[in-house]
Amino acid sequence: SVPLNAQQQRVVIKIFDLTGRLVRVLFDREVAPGRYExxxxxxxxxxxxxxxxxxxxxxxxxxxxxxxxxxxVR
Structure with missing residues (x-):
């Protein structure tokens, strides 16, 4: 759970491997306040x-x- 401002804002979630290499931008968009999965x-x-x-x-x-x-885990 991450507290965010009560306004719409851009949220970005990135996935990295342990070497620090970006493997995927999972989420990148403007969102309204609320709970997301x-x-x-x-x-x-x-x-x-x-x-x-x-x-x-x-x-x-x-x-x-x-x-x-x-x-x-695969």
Whole structure:
């Protein structure tokens, strides 16, 4: 849960591998205040299945940035 301003704003979610390489921009759009769920299918920007392992997502929203590691299991 990420607190956002009570105004519409741009939200970007990017997925990186552990070397820091950007593998996919998962979400990039203007959103109104509310609760959202974004599901990653384990694919890169070219629709290739990625290997099992640890990846990092980064969420950016006007003045807020957070990152979290996640494990992809095939």
């Amino acid at each position: 974004v599901i990653w299918d384990g694919r890169d920007a070219h629709d290739n299945e990625l290997a099992s392992g640890v990846y990092v997502y980064r969420l950016e929203a006007e003045g807020t940035m957070m990152s979290q590691a996640m494990t992809l």
